[in-house]
Amino acid sequence: MSLLDPQAVYALWLRDVKRFVRTPSQVAGTLVFPLMFLVFLGTGFSDAALPGIPAGVEYIQYLVPGIVGFTMLFGASFAGLAILGAQDTGFLKEILVAPVSRTSIVLGWIAGGATTALIQGSLVFLIAIPLGFRVANPLLLPVVAVVLLLLAVTFVGFGVALASQFSDTQGFGLLIQFIVFPIFFLSGALFPLSELPAVAQYLGRVNPLTYGVDALRGALVGASTYPLALDVLALGVSAAVMVAVGAWLFGRVESV
Amino acid sequence: MNAIRTTGLSKRYGETVAVDDLSVTVESGEVFGMLGPNGAGKSTLIGMLCTLSTPTDGEATVNGYDIRSERDAVRDSIGVVFQEPALDEELTAAENLAFHARMYGLSREERRERIGDLLDLVELADVADDPVGEYSGGMKRRLEIARGLIHEPEVLFLDEPTLGLDAQTRRATWRYIERMNDERGVTVVLTTHYMEEADHLCDRVAIVDDGNVIALDTPTTLKAQQGGDMLELGLEGDVVTLTARLEDTPWVESVTATDAGVQVALAGDRTRVPDVVRLADETGVTITAVEVHRPSLETVFLALTGNTIAEAAAEGKQ
Numbered sequence: 001m002s003l004l005d006p007q008a009v010y011a012l013w014l015r016d017v018k019r020f021v022r023t024p025s026q027v028a029g030t031l032v033f034p035l036m037f038l039v040f041l042g043t044g045f046s047d048a049a050l051p052g053i054p055a056g057v058e059y060i061q062y063l064v065p066g067i068v069g070f071t072m073l074f075g076a077s078f079a080g081l082a083i084l085g086a087q088d089t090g091f092l093k094e095i096l097v098a099p100v101s102r103t104s105i106v107l108g109w110i111a112g113g114a115t116t117a118l119i120q121g122s123l124v125f126l127i128a129i130p131l132g133f134r135v136a137n138p139l140l141l142p143v144v145a146v147v148l149l150l151l152a153v154t155f156v157g158f159g160v161a162l163a164s165q166f167s168d169t170q171g172f173g174l175l176i177q178f179i180v181f182p183i184f185f186l187s188g189a190l191f192p193l194s195e196l197p198a199v200a201q202y203l204g205r206v207n208p209l210t211y212g213v214d215a216l217r218g219a220l221v222g223a224s225t226y227p228l229a230l231d232v233l234a235l236g237v238s239a240a241v242m243v244a245v246g247a248w249l250f251g252r253v254e255s256v
Numbered sequence: 257m258n259a260i261r262t263t264g265l266s267k268r269y270g271e272t273v274a275v276d277d278l279s280v281t282v283e284s285g286e287v288f289g290m291l292g293p294n295g296a297g298k299s300t301l302i303g304m305l306c307t308l309s310t311p312t313d314g315e316a317t318v319n320g321y322d323i324r325s326e327r328d329a330v331r332d333s334i335g336v337v338f339q340e341p342a343l344d345e346e347l348t349a350a351e352n353l354a355f356h357a358r359m360y361g362l363s364r365e366e367r368r369e370r371i372g373d374l375l376d377l378v379e380l381a382d383v384a385d386d387p388v389g390e391y392s393g394g395m396k397r398r399l400e401i402a403r404g405l406i407h408e409p410e411v412l413f414l415d416e417p418t419l420g421l422d423a424q425t426r427r428a429t430w431r432y433i434e435r436m437n438d439e440r441g442v443t444v445v446l447t448t449h450y451m452e453e454a455d456h457l458c459d460r461v462a463i464v465d466d467g468n469v470i471a472l473d474t475p476t477t478l479k480a481q482q483g484g485d486m487l488e489l490g491l492e493g494d495v496v497t498l499t500a501r502l503e504d505t506p507w508v509e510s511v512t513a514t515d516a517g518v519q520v521a522l523a524g525d526r527t528r529v530p531d532v533v534r535l536a537d538e539t540g541v542t543i544t545a546v547e548v549h550r551p552s553l554e555t556v557f558l559a560l561t562g563n564t565i566a567e568a569a570a571e572g573k574q
Contacts, residue, residue, distance in 0.1 A: 011358035019346050090342035094403075097306050098359040099331035 008100040009108040016082070016112025020119070027120070030078065034071040034124050038063065041190065042131055052192025054223045062223075064128045065216035066189025068121050069209050072151040073183060075120040077176050079113025080159025084169045102251040106160055110243060113159065114152035121148050140219040143228065147219065150235035151212040157242030164250040188225070189213050208238035257320060259284045259411050259443040260305060265314035266467075267300050274300040276467035277314070284410075287437050287444040289458030290469075291451070291553060293569035297467035298447035299339060302415050305445075306336050319410040332360075335404030335442075339415040341396050345389035349380055349399050352388055353406060360407035367406075374402040378432055394425030401432055405440065412436065414446040418453060426450075430457055449565055451553040461553065465561050465568060475553060482551040482559055483509060484522040487532060490545030491517030498539045505535070516545065 020027065042060045053062050086092040095105060125133075135141070159176075166172040186193070186200060187209035193201050204210050215231035218224030224231065260282035267275040275297045282288040290298045303309045305318055307327040316323045319333035343352050350371060357367040375381040378398040388396065397417060404412050417433065418426040434457065437444050448454050454461045455475045463471040463478070471478060491498065499518060502511045507528055509521040522528055527548055536543050549555075557565055 005361065007358050007361055011355050014358075015344065015347065015351075015355055018351065019344075022346060086344075089345065090338060090340040091344050092342075093308065093336075093338050094342040094356070095359070096308060097331060097334075097336050098356075099328050099361075100359055 003101050003103055004107070005100050005104040008098070008104045009111055012095075012105065012108025013111040013115065016079075016109070017115055019082075020112075020116040027123075030075050030120055031071070031123060031127075033074060034067045034120075035127060037070070037190075038067045038124070038128060038131065050191055052194045057221060057223050058132070060128075060132050061134070061221045062217070063190065064125070064133045065220055066187070066213050067128075068124050068148070068216060069151060069187065069213040070184050070189050071121045071124045072117050072148060072212070073155050073180060073209055075117035076113050076152050076155035077159045077162075077180055079109060079117070079156045080161075080163035081169060081173060081176065082113070083109060083160060083163040084166060084172050087167070088169060103247045106157075106243070106247040106250050109160055110153055110156045110246070113156035114149060117152040117156065118148055121152075135220055136222040137219070143219045143232070144216060147212060147215040147232065147235060150232070150239045151208070153239040154208045154212075154235065154242045157239065157246040160246035161242065161249045164246070164252070183207055183209050186210070187213050192225075208235060208242075211235050211238075257284055258282065258317075259286075260288075260316070260318050260445065262301075262305075262316040263314055265301070265304065265316050266312050267297075267304060267309065268312045273467050275304070275311075278467070278469060279314075280462060280469055280472065282411075282443060282445055284443055285437075285441050286459040287433070287446070287457055289454040289461040290445070290447045290464050291449065291454040291461050291557070291565075292447075292464030293449055293565045295569060296464045298464055299415055300467075301464075302336075302413050302445070302447060305330075306334060306413060307331055332407075333410045335407065335409035335412045337397070337400045337404050337412070337414045337417055339419060339447075341400065343388045343396060343400060343403075346387060348385045348387055349375065349391075350384040352399065353403055356403050357406050362407060370406050370408075374405060377435070378402045392425075394421050394428065397421065397425075397429055398432060401429070401436065405436060405442065408440070409442060411443045411445060414444060416447055416449070418448070418450065426453070433457060449569065451557075451565070455553050463553070463557055463560060465557075470560050471556065478553060478556045479551045482555050484524050485527050485551070486549040487520040487522065487527075487529065488514070488545075488547035488549065489517040489520065489532070489536075489543055491536070491541050492544055493541035494539060495541065498536055498541045501535055501539060502532070505531075507531075517543075 042063050045059045048059060050059065163172060186204045186207050188204060193204040211231040211234040214224045214226055215228055215235065218228040218231060258281050263279050265275060265278045278301065292298055304311050305316060305323060307323055307330050310324065318330045321329040321333060323330050353371045354367060357371065375384050378401060380395060380399055388399065414433065418429050421429060433444060436442055446457065458475060460473060461475050461478060462469045495517065499511050502508050502520060507523050509523045512519045520532065529546060529548065533543060554564060561568060
């Protein structure tokens with residue numbers, strides 16, 4: 001056995017994807033929140049002038065990258081819930097007793113969770129187009145894909161790390177709600193962080209979603225707070241850190 | 257070579273001792289049973305041998321590999337069927353097996369061939385593409401046993417393999433386990449709190465109570481140590497004379513008076529009901545009731561611990 005076992009990563013990824021495509025209700029369920037934000041905020045604030053939004057950028061243009069980022073966060077964090085679900089059904093034991101490194105297992109989960117989150121994020125984009133969203137520069141779409149991937153990896157890693165510290169789905173589900181929404185509101189997804197108190201602005205600056213949303217705006221709308229390269233770099237670092245933390249914490253899980 | 261060898265193996269959770277200084281050896285190719293009440297430490301022991309938890313103390317090897325320093329080699333050598341089902345219910349049987357095969361690094365050819373073979377063996381080929389969530393308890397068990405064998409392990413652990421199954425399914429599951437052992441030569445280590453299961457399946461049985469092995473032998477020997485059959489007779493007439501005559505008979509160990517008649521402990525392994533009836537006839541005593549008690553592993557457990565397995569389990573829960 002080696003540190004990385006591609007076949008095992010593939011097996012875990014395949015399992016996640018199969019489970020995802022076979023439960024359309026789950027796909028729909030994770031899209032309900034983002035779509036409500038998109039439809040109600042997007043239409044309700046369509047003519048509002050929010051301080052901090054660059055002139056000439058419509059609110060819907062500003063909002064869509066934020067909601068896509070939120071979808072990634074929301075979808076990916078629930079990958080952790082899937083791990084606890086596997087623990088509830090006993091399937092986690094089947095995974096843990098296999099001759100596969102813990103790192104491969106974590107990478108398999110991240111690959112699966114990231115894929116399903118990517119599908120969800122892309123669906124939100126597609127739905128945003130009839131609502132009036134326009135891509136400023138289609139040439140930057142590959143950058144968008146990279147950003148989405150890094151966001152997904154970051155938050156799935158986060159979900160795995162958290163899940164390894166929990167033993168039941170209920171407590172975890174609750175905690176996720178308490179963590180997901182602050183991350184969301186402190187990311188500049190709905191409104192510019194510049195109007196928030198200084199403390200909140202600092203928190204926003206260590207929030208990976210801030211850079212994710214900013215990068216998406218930079219690539220899609222052409223208006224961003226930070227340079228695109230800085231955003232991508234920050235996301236790359238957060239993704240690497242989260243994978244490492246997830247693998248380390250999960251490696252210490254002994255018995256189930 | 258020994259399939260499993262433990263030396264002074266212990267597992268403690270705080271103050272609770274789940275496995276206490278356990279030293280046992282399981283030989284290659286045998287069906288080894290651990291019989292004991294729930295809470296006796298059987299599952300904890302299996303957990304350690306499967307590398308899912310670390311011993312507090314002591315050593316153990318599985319297939320010659322150390323469970324602490326050679327975890328991956330141990331994981332490669334074993335198949336496990338856990339007490340609780342550990343299947344992905346949203347996937348089909350074939351997909352569950354394919355997942356397992358990939359986790360164990362089988363090639364595509366091996367995977368296809370073995371999945372087909374094993375599904376045939378456990379008679380699930382017809383429903384291979386149905387989601388496992390639609391399976392009955394017995395079908396799930398069979399699938400899990402098949403899964404435990406895909407990577408051709410040296411040792412197959414079965415933790416309460418027939419828990420919660422009806423009598424008919426239990427017997428069928430026994431047949432599969434026997435077949436795996438006969439045809440593939442895999443060493444089987446199973447835990448159970450069902451007497452008949454240990455008796456029927458196992459070459460050797462370890463009786464486990466409170467984290468200790470208190471007896472270890474073939475079921476036949478364990479039962480023989482408890483003596484022969486016990487006859488419970490309801491009698492009417494000259495019981496005293498019959499008692500005296502029975503006591504003079506070489507195949508009678510002892511005779512005890514009861515409310516309704518006598519209890520006769522027999523020596524040897526034959527049930528002497530016709531002889532007893534003849535003796536009673538000759539003495540002019542009428543037999544109103546006959547009950548034959550054969551020593552079972554339950555008797556063995558009772559004699560060794562002073563408790564029945566059910567009582568021991570109830571005590572363990574307190």
